Amino acid sequence: MLSEFLVVCPLVFLAGFVDAIGGGGGLISLPAYLMVGIPAHFAVGTNKLSSAMGTTVATLEFMRSGYIRVKLAFFSVLAAMVGSSFGANMALHISDYYFRLILLFVLPITALYLLLNRHSLNSRLAEFKPLTWSQFVATILISISLGVWDGFYGPGTGTFLILTLVGIAHLPINLAAGNTKVINLTTNVCALAVFFMNGKVLVWLGLTAGAFSILGNFLGASYYKKYGSAIARPIIIIVLVIFFAKTVWQFLN
Template sequence: METDLLTLAIVCPLVFLGGLVDAIAGGGGLITLPAYLMAGVPAHLAIGTNKLSSGLGMAMSTWRLYRGGFIDMRLALVPIVSAFVGSLAGARGALLVPESVFEIILIALLPIAAVAVMRKKTLEPDVHAISPERQRRLLALCAFACGAYDGFYGPGAGTFMLILFSAAAHLAVRDAAGQMKITNFSSGLAAFLMFAMAGEVDWVLGFAAGAFGIAGHYIGAGLVLKNGSKIVRPIIGVVLLMLFAKTAWNYFAGQP
């Protein structure tokens, strides 16, 4: 596909905005993927190219959060591997299970997740409530599940990781944001490799949009470093609302 100025004008600003949101609470794909489709990029090519541009941006926010001390690599190693394997398994499963089945599950699940996030204790867990060994096991399990979702369907995967890392594995919210970012980068990388091997990546458009994604992720990661849960909680609520609206629209619009 030939990349023209109109395509860049539509995609690049929205990739910047998606990167900003994604760095804070995940879910940037709810903005960036529709941007590619709106610009007329074919669906599979849009997904693969979006994985490239979002991956470049995610690398920036991951690095910034690491430099800020919010990523413990010793704790992150197993979740990184779990998310990568889960994403590969999810992508394979996507070939076997109709997407509409997963959409029904999401429509039921998302309002519950939104209510949980709005509860004060969900993102303010007792960080000493569980042992380090149990915390590592929970992180690995949550990473695998969210990685499988990322490979199978995708939108909001980082948001679900952040919620589970905080609520289930009892990480402080800013630590959860850091661990989520590097883990989500791993699951996104697995999905990107599969699309790249299938030839479904527009490299020129992906790298151009990726530059804007890097800028958005850089600013978003800075907001996380400064404001912690004060900025994360409302952004998660907005992302979940967007995901619910998008999923419900896709499902009911496709019904006869």
């Protein structure tokens, strides 16, 4: 339906813009699909398609900047593939009604955590440090754990990855950010494959929204260089308030 494109594409553009300047874009893009009445499994599956397109561009940019180490990225990808595939298959075994109900509770909890955690939206670059065996192991465990989260749900994964890779794996922020993009792209693609094989992806809507996501990421990166990330929080809050109001209304009627 034309109305789906008219609502989803601008919001996915906004999600890409927000994701580039402060993270948390999934807190806008997933509700965008749900707000137009798309069933929860189709919403998550289609969101994976548009998100993967935007994340691909960001990953290539980090790779060009030298923030991705091949060996660490390789093992992270393998772990993320396992976790994401498991999470996506788990999501498909939950009925649409209960899956939407779960999202109604999980979204605000995720949003509250990310919005209150200023570090997640204001990290700065640091010098690379030699990687240890414990850093590799911690990164792999984080990759598989948050891979399950992203396959099942999605929003907040990128920020959670940066927080845990810095706080638990003790990676320098630039390497953590680069590896986050690699893991996030892997989980998006793997989950997308699962949802696609089960017929839960609206391809044309996802591809069109993906183009808007790419544009939003590009403009968001430019905005961040000039003005910083302060605008990210109010945008996320506004979209979530609209989404929750509409969802609660649907459940009550």
